[in-house]
Amino acid sequence: MRFLTGQAENPEPGRRAVLTRALGLAAAAGLATAAATPAAQAAVRASQADWRFCTKCYGLFFRGYPSDGACPAGGGHDSAGYNFNIPHDIPETPTAQHNWRFCTKCYGMFFWGYPDNGRCPAGNAHAAAGYDFVLPHDIPETANSQRNWRFCPKCYGLYFYGYPTNGRCPAGNAHSVAGYDFVLPHL
Structure with missing residues (x-):
């Protein structure tokens, strides 16, 4: 998997980029679930x-x-x-x-x-x-x-x-x- 940085495409993303991306996706998924079913x-x-x-x-x-x-x-x-x-x-x-x-x-x-x-x-x-x-x-x-x-x-x-x-x-x-x-x- 390749991540885009602010500069050129980086074939080997740094640890910080991987964690930031993963945390962002997890937070977005959690917010989507919470917004979709608050009554449930x-x-x-x-x-x-x-x-x-x-x-x-x-x-x-x-x-x-x-x-x-x-x-x-x-x-x-x-x-x-x-x-x-x-x-x-x-x-x-x-x-x-x-x-x-x-x-x-x-x-x-x-x-x-x-x-x-x-x-x-x-x-x-x-x-x-x-x-x-x-x-x-x-x-x-x-x-x-x-x-x-x-x-x-x-x-x-x-x-x-x-x-x-x-x-x-x-x-x-x-x-x-x-x-x-x-x-x-x-x-």
């Missing part, structure tokens, strides 16, 4: 694991702390099943809804898109903190995702709707079903 790259980077299913209330809760929050069925949540890896702080799309938040009192996932914040099992309304989670919905389930996660219009929580009963709602009795069929990615 953000989606890969912007996710949080340790979201789990609670066997008592059927809700989705964050299991990344020493305690397990407050479960409407009493005590802390009991985790089972998949380790969900939930996307956050990415653009909403026709098949992904934002405004889902972590509650600092019960550790559950709830919808933060109404004037009030629903009913928290730790008392009063949920307390939002952290990321703006963006939940995929109404898309095909894959080997790395699970469908049948639904919004409860009584407590505003997200719960699993795949059993004959609907778990335990902090607003009383079982959760009610409304809205999209959320499809959550898992590890």
Whole structure:
């Protein structure tokens, strides 16, 4: 390979010329990739694991702390099943809804898109903190995702709707079903 220099063509380029050329090509390729797929790259980077299913209330809760929050069925949540890896702080799309938040009192996932914040099992309304989670919905389930996660219009929580009963709602009795069929990615 021959490189052009500021003078005549050089059949044996110097080390500096080779490195400069290689670094320039690598940087250009990196910029082209970043510019071509910013949403895809953000989606890969912007996710949080340790979201789990609670066997008592059927809700989705964050299991990344020493305690397990407050479960409407009493005590802390009991985790089972998949380790969900939930996307956050990415653009909403026709098949992904934002405004889902972590509650600092019960550790559950709830919808933060109404004037009030629903009913928290730790008392009063949920307390939002952290990321703006963006939940995929109404898309095909894959080997790395699970469908049948639904919004409860009584407590505003997200719960699993795949059993004959609907778990335990902090607003009383079982959760009610409304809205999209959320499809959550898992590890």
